[in-house]
Amino acid sequence: MPLDFRLDHNDFTLSDECLDAMARVLKKTRVKERGFMLCAESPSAPIYPSSDRIGGANSIKVRDCRGQGRGIVVGAYHTHPDSTCAPSWYDAFALIRRAFGCQRPTLGCRAGTKDKTVRCEAVKETPTLVEVNYFLSKRKGRAGTLATTDPEICAHLTEPIMFPISWKPEPKKTTRETVVDYDRNHSLEELRKMCRDKGVTVSGDKKTLARRLIAV
Numbered sequence: 001m002p003l004d005f006r007l008d009h010n011d012f013t014l015s016d017e018c019l020d021a022m023a024r025v026l027k028k029t030r031v032k033e034r035g036f037m038l039c040a041e042s043p044s045a046p047i048y049p050s051s052d053r054i055g056g057a058n059s060i061k062v063r064d065c066r067g068q069g070r071g072i073v074v075g076a077y078h079t080h081p082d083s084t085c086a087p088s089w090y091d092a093f094a095l096i097r098r099a100f101g102c103q104r105p106t107l108g109c110r111a112g113t114k115d116k117t118v119r120c121e122a123v124k125e126t127p128t129l130v131e132v133n134y135f136l137s138k139r140k141g142r143a144g145t146l147a148t149t150d151p152e153i154c155a156h157l158t159e160p161i162m163f164p165i166s167w168k169p170e171p172k173k174t175t176r177e178t179v180v181d182y183d184r185n186h187s188l189e190e191l192r193k194m195c196r197d198k199g200v201t202v203s204g205d206k207k208t209l210a211r212r213l214i215a216v
């Protein structure tokens with residue numbers, strides 16, 4: 001199911017493909033940040049991922065949407081190894097700078113391996129060059145700090161939307177596989193005992209007993 005949400009007065013839709021890519025990229029995250037651009041035909045159209053990129057331990061540059069056949073940049077997504085989805089000061093600054101570059105309120109999304117949660121914010125308004133330069137002058141010494149340590153930069157961001165990342169459930173095992181598993185993992189004696197415990201007939205070979213156990 002695509003995820004629709006509104007941040008202030010801007011609507012966004014994360015497509016299934018995008019949600020799957022967010023989960024896949026987080027699952028692969030070990031010591032380096034990973035991520036991709038969020039691309040769409042128009043600012044409020046369904047959002048698709050650009051190609052995956054791998055960054056460093058504390059930073060990442062994601063590729064733009066050109067060449068993806070997917071129009072314009074709507075935002076960016078990246079993962080935090082060994083951390084949560086809370087935005088760093090640099091994440092907030094990157095979001096402001098990107099929104100200025102795009103001249104529209106873009107989306108900043110990230111996920112952390114520690115909380116397995118995606119968090120997205122947008123900028124409230126398209127920032128001005130003066131605002132971008134102001135934060136540019138403030139960025140020294142901010143490495144490794146959270147955006148929440150600076151109320152001024154937070155004032156430019158909308159309330160976040162947060163949702164747990166969901167991996168696609170493992171495909172359900174078919175009965176045939178399960179019979180094989182029973183056969184492989186248990187002795188005839190064990191299967192007979194399991195049948196006895198469940199009150200079913202204990203005669204027959206291992207596969208017959210397995211099939212009977214699955215049926216109850």
Ligand SMILES: [Zn+2]
Nearest residue numbers: 080088091110
């Ligand atoms: Zn980050």
